[in-house]
Amino acid sequence: MVNSQxxxxxxxxxxxxxxxxxxxSYQIKDKAKYFLTTGVGSFFWMFMxxxxxxxxxxxxxxxxxxAATYSTIRNLVFYRIFSKNxxxxxxxGLIFLLVMIAIAVVAGTITVLNAPEQVRWLHILGLFAxxxxxxxxxxxxxxxxxxxxxxxxxxxxxxxxxxxxxxxxFRWNIMGILIETAKIISVIIFYARYSSQPKKPxxxxxxx
Amino acid sequence: xxQIVSDGGSDFTQEEVKKYGVEVVPFYVxxxxxxxKVGVDISTEAFFNRLSSEKxxxxxxxxxxPHDYVEVCETYLKEGKDIVLLTxxxxxxxxxxxxxxxxxxxxxxxxxxxxxxIDSLNGSVxxxxxxxxxxxxxxxxYSLERTEALTKEVMKTTxxxxxxxTLEYLKRGxxxxxxxxxxxxxxxxxxxxxxxxxEVSQLDNVRGKKNVLRLIKEAMVGALExxxxxxxxxxxxxxxxKEALSFKTSLEEALGIQIDNPITAVGATIGAHAGPGxxxxxxxxxxxxxxxxx
Numbered sequence: 264m265v266n267s268q269x270x271x272x273x274x275x276x277x278x279x280x281x282x283x284x285x286x287x288s289y290q291i292k293d294k295a296k297y298f299l300t301t302g303v304g305s306f307f308w309m310f311m312x313x314x315x316x317x318x319x320x321x322x323x324x325x326x327x328x329x330a331a332t333y334s335t336i337r338n339l340v341f342y343r344i345f346s347k348n349x350x351x352x353x354x355x356g357l358i359f360l361l362v363m364i365a366i367a368v369v370a371g372t373i374t375v376l377n378a379p380e381q382v383r384w385l386h387i388l389g390l391f392a393x394x395x396x397x398x399x400x401x402x403x404x405x406x407x408x409x410x411x412x413x414x415x416x417x418x419x420x421x422x423x424x425x426x427x428x429x430x431x432x433f434r435w436n437i438m439g440i441l442i443e444t445a446k447i448i449s450v451i452i453f454y455a456r457y458s459s460q461p462k463k464p465x466x467x468x469x470x471x
Numbered sequence: 472x473x474q475i476v477s478d479g480g481s482d483f484t485q486e487e488v489k490k491y492g493v494e495v496v497p498f499y500v501x502x503x504x505x506x507x508k509v510g511v512d513i514s515t516e517a518f519f520n521r522l523s524s525e526k527x528x529x530x531x532x533x534x535x536x537p538h539d540y541v542e543v544c545e546t547y548l549k550e551g552k553d554i555v556l557l558t559x560x561x562x563x564x565x566x567x568x569x570x571x572x573x574x575x576x577x578x579x580x581x582x583x584x585x586x587x588x589i590d591s592l593n594g595s596v597x598x599x600x601x602x603x604x605x606x607x608x609x610x611x612x613y614s615l616e617r618t619e620a621l622t623k624e625v626m627k628t629t630x631x632x633x634x635x636x637t638l639e640y641l642k643r644g645x646x647x648x649x650x651x652x653x654x655x656x657x658x659x660x661x662x663x664x665x666x667x668x669x670e671v672s673q674l675d676n677v678r679g680k681k682n683v684l685r686l687i688k689e690a691m692v693g694a695l696e697x698x699x700x701x702x703x704x705x706x707x708x709x710x711x712x713k714e715a716l717s718f719k720t721s722l723e724e725a726l727g728i729q730i731d732n733p734i735t736a737v738g739a740t741i742g743a744h745a746g747p748g749x750x751x752x753x754x755x756x757x758x759x760x761x762x763x764x765x
Contacts, residue, residue, distance in 0.1 A: 350673075354648030361650070402658070403676045466663065466675055466686040468694040471628040471702050471756045 267318040274314035278438035281308040282445045289412065289449035290456075292405055295346040302338030309335050311438070329370075337363050341400065360401050367393050385422060392418040404465075405457075409450045416443040473555055473585070473615040474547040475605055478535055478566045479509055480559025480591070481598040482707065482738040491606045494543050496535045498566070498740050502528060509739045518739045519710050522640075523747050529643040532740050534566035540573030544586070548577060553585040553615050557602055557622075559594045559740060560669035587619050589626075592669035595741045596707035597631035597753035603703065603732065604758045624764045629755035630694075632674065633664040633741075634683050636711075636748025644744045646671075663687065671744075684718055687752060692725050694754075701760040704730045707737040707751035715750055 284304030291297045309331035316324035337359075344356035371390030378386040392415040399411030420443050423436060477483065479498040488495050497508045500518060502525075507513040509532070513521075522530065544554050556574065561567035567590045574586040591598045604625045608618045635641065641662075642652035655662075655676070661683045663675045677683040695702055704722070708715035715734045723730055737751050745751075 350647055350651070354651050357648075357650040357654050361654075403660075403678075464686075464689055464693055466677070466690040468632060468690040469630050470694050471630060471698065471754055 265317075270314045270318035274311050274318060275438060277307050277311035277314055278442065281305075281311060282442055285442060286445045286449045289409060289446060289453055294403075295342055295348075297408070298338050298342035298345055298400075302335060302342050305331060305334040305338050308442070326374075333363075333366065333370075337397070338400075356401070360397070363397055364394060367397055385418075388418050389422070409453060412446050413450050416446045419443045472551075473553040473609065473618070474544075475555055475557070475602070475609060476540070476543055476547075477557045477598070477602050478559055478564075478570070479738060480564065480566065480594045480740050481557065481602045482515075482595050482735050483599060483602065484736070485510065491603075493602065493606065494547075496539050496543050496566075498535060498564075498738075499533045500739050500743070501531045501533060506533075515736045515738050515742070516710070519742065519747050522743065523710075530739075530743055532564075532743050534564045534569050537569045537572040537576060540570050541576055544573065544577055545580075548581045548584050548586075551584075554587070555605065555615055555618060555622075556586070556588045557591050557598065557605065558588065559598055560592045560666065561590045562592070562669035563594055563671070564740065585615055587615060589619065589622055590669070591629075592626060593629055593631060593666055593753075595631065595737050595753070596705040596735050596751045597629050597666065597755070599707075599735060600703050600705050600732070600753050600755045601625055601629060604755065608758055621758045621761060624761040625755050625758050628761070629753065631666045631751060631753040632687065632690075633745060633749055633751050634661055634677075634687060635664070635745050636661070636680070637746055638662065640744055640746030646744060684714075684750075688718065688722055688725060691722060691752060691754070695726060698756070698760075699726045699728050701756055702754050703732060703757050704754045705732040705735060705752075706730070707735040707753070709737050709742050709745060709749045710747040711750060712736075718750065718752075 281304050284300055284307065288297050288301035288304060291300055309328065312324045312328040312331050316328065340359055341356065344352045344359070368390070371386075371393060375383060375386045375390060392411075396411040396415040399407040402408070420440060423440050474494065476494040476496060478496050481495065483491075483493065483495055495510070497510050500507050500509050500513065502521065509515065509518060518530075522528075540556065544556070547554060554577075556570045558564075558567040558570050567588065570588045574588050577584075577586055591601050593601060601622060605618055605622050608621060613621070638647055638652040638655045638660075641647040642649055647655075659678050660676045661678070661680060662673050663677060663683065664671055665674045677686055695704070706715045706719045706722075712734060719730055719734060737745065737749065742749065
């Protein structure tokens with residue numbers, strides 16, 4: 264029998280793998296490759312919650328597990344859409360995006376309504392950050408996704424600060440902090456690399 | 472001596488047709504069982520005004536039939552002239568096929584005459600640029616064979632890009648889905664399309680008209696600045712002459728050259744899928760710079 268201590272260690276390993284993929288994804292400009300990399304990252308992230316659930320009880324991890332499953336499916340479907348890049352796949356992608364937004368709004372609204380009043384503002388901010396990130400991922404160009412992921416990561420980190428302390432019920436999630444911090448650091452490094460490289464034109468035409 | 476004939480895809484005006492001594496075989500447009508010859512029965516401007524005013528209607532454009540080509544070419548064959556026919560990309564229309572059928576018919580009746588059909592693999596202002604180079608070759612006294620060979624070299628250097636004001640007409644034509652058109656409209660996305668190997672493909676999506684025109688100008692300068700004296704450039708529009716003119720002026724300033732070709736009204740053939748507000752940008756190498764290639 265695998266004991267809870269072992270599952271906890273497995274969860275930490277899965278968390279470290281998630282960090283590697285999440286960090287790598289924000290260094291990638293190609294949209295399809297980005298979605299594949301972050302999709303693999305969220306796949307490990309999903310299993311991290313399974314492992315934590317096996318260590319501490321699945322009921323405490325259910326909402327996070329659902330969120331991670333939602334991210335994994337979203338990222339991998341977007342990967343297929345962007346790698347095919349046909350009018351049909353784009354249409355399917357947009358319909359999928361709208362469904363994802365609707366799910367996020369419903370889930371986020373339920374969370375906000377159930378949140379204690381003192382920290383409800385933080386959950387409202389979280390809902391906006393999640394929506395902005397889902398849309399930002401889909402928008403063309405290099406910047407929307409990176410700006411919105413930093414916004415999202417900052418809001419998630421805020422939930423790990425004393426701002427979210429409620430009657431002493433404050434649970435540190437070190438791995439969660441490391442994952443979100445890795446995204447922010449990755450974006451900073453991306454822009455540091457980007458600014459030191461000669462600026463390439465966004466659009467190029469073929470020479471005659 | 473040979474006669475140059477093009478289908479309506481080259482977007483030449485009636486004045487240009489007369490001025491340059493070419494013949495144009497028009498396309499048809501069908502508004503609810505009403506078949507009209509574009510440029511003959513309905514002007515380009517009237518076509519687009521009708522397109523934007525009749526919301527639920529999507530007119531179908533159809534290619535000239537072989538008989539239309541036979542009718543136009545026969546006059547010149549009777550005069551003892553050979554014929555070179557330039558058509559819109561065969562991947563966009565059946566016009567090239569009609570021209571080939573017509574050429575086969577005519578070769579039986581006029582076995583001593585040469586009839587050459589060239590698939591431009593382009594359309595609109597890009598096909599117009601190729602046609603202009605052919606006219607210059609004819610005026611320079613080139614033979615039909617040399618004109619054909621050099622035209623194919625010019626075609627290899629020809630590029631065309633479009634930006635659209637709205638996704639509505641791509642939606643009406645079934646080229647994008649309704650969700651893409653709806654969301655694209657909300658986000659203010661403007662697609663940049665290109666003709667690649669004779670087919671339309673999407674190059675990019677850019678937010679905002681100013682932004683898209685800035686990027687296109689930068690991309691054109693990047694592509695052309697090394698050989699700016701060797702290229703012929705054309706700018707086209709659909710009911711957006713002012714914007715096309717302003718773009719042409721700013722491109723002239725950026726490249727430091729004079730663009731000789733006039734601003735062209737994009738015709739119904741491609742325009743039906745692009746809609747009012749669309750702008751087209753095309754360039755190719757001048758034929759004289761390619762003489763060494765063959």
